[in-house]
Amino acid sequence: MRPHPLLERYYPDEPTRVRRVRRWFDATAPAYDRITQAMSLGSGHWFRRRTLARAGLGAGARVLDVACGTGVLAHAAGERAGDTGRVVGLDPSAGMLAVARTRGVARLVQATAEAIPFADGSFDLVTMGYALRHVADLEGTFREFRRILRPGGRVLILEITPPASRAGRALLRFYMGRLVPALARLDGAQASELMAYYWDTIEQCVPPASILAALAAGGFAAPSRRVEVAVFSEYQATAA
Numbered sequence: 001m002r003p004h005p006l007l008e009r010y011y012p013d014e015p016t017r018v019r020r021v022r023r024w025f026d027a028t029a030p031a032y033d034r035i036t037q038a039m040s041l042g043s044g045h046w047f048r049r050r051t052l053a054r055a056g057l058g059a060g061a062r063v064l065d066v067a068c069g070t071g072v073l074a075h076a077a078g079e080r081a082g083d084t085g086r087v088v089g090l091d092p093s094a095g096m097l098a099v100a101r102t103r104g105v106a107r108l109v110q111a112t113a114e115a116i117p118f119a120d121g122s123f124d125l126v127t128m129g130y131a132l133r134h135v136a137d138l139e140g141t142f143r144e145f146r147r148i149l150r151p152g153g154r155v156l157i158l159e160i161t162p163p164a165s166r167a168g169r170a171l172l173r174f175y176m177g178r179l180v181p182a183l184a185r186l187d188g189a190q191a192s193e194l195m196a197y198y199w200d201t202i203e204q205c206v207p208p209a210s211i212l213a214a215l216a217a218g219g220f221a222a223p224s225r226r227v228e229v230a231v232f233s234e235y236q237a238t239a240a
Contacts, residue, residue, distance in 0.1 A: 001138045004201050025069075025096050033070050047228070047232065049076045052077055059081060059084055061086075063126075065089045065090065070100050077125075089108045092110060112135075114144060116147075142155075146218055159233045160202050161205070162202060173199070219240055
């Protein structure tokens with residue numbers, strides 16, 4: 001199951017999608033944190049730390065942050081896991097990994113969510129922050145998450161979901177679909193394109209019920225969704 005249909009405004013097929021999205025992230029990596037922190041009105045880093053606490057992440061945990069981007073979530077996980085823990089950041093974008101390294105994320109791997117280069121049962125927690133819309137197949141990705149988790153391990157996925165109300169959706173469309181890309185243009189045309197694409201993938205993403213069903217089909221028990229401020233979805237499930 002795709003997280004959203006092919007968006008032909010940006011690419012004609014899946015191989016082109018993969019190449020283009022990676023080029024966008026490579027090119028915008030130096031400005032990405034500034035753009036997304038402004039987009040979240042400064043709340044993004046705080047919200048990530050809060051969700052890690054809710055997931056029960058503690059000292060000594062083994063964590064894989066998939067699609068780690070600039071390393072914000074991986075860095076926060078490292079603070080909670082401590083010196084006895086092990087946090088690895090994984091991302092297909094070399095540009096994003098370079099920024100994550102400057103943030104202090106020491107263990108980094110260039111790879112995709114669909115082909116994780118670790119042995120079965122290697123981690124206690126798998127995280128993914130606002131990147132589920134960029135995978136090729138939801139169930140295949142979740143099966144891979146389940147494979148590298150120990151039995152009883154947890155998955156934590158953060159996403160943005162349009163509100164159910166028509167007014168709320170229209171407001172979010174204006175903010176993220178028009179205002180954010182316009183402001184991102186200050187960092188170049190590719191940053192503006194990426195932010196426009198960001199909104200289109202949010203608006204076209206499959207509904208939360210489909211994501212929960214895909215988690216169950218991927219081998220996870222008790223998948224759940226928590227919503228904050230009407231738009232922030234926090235998915236959690238346990239490796240069966």
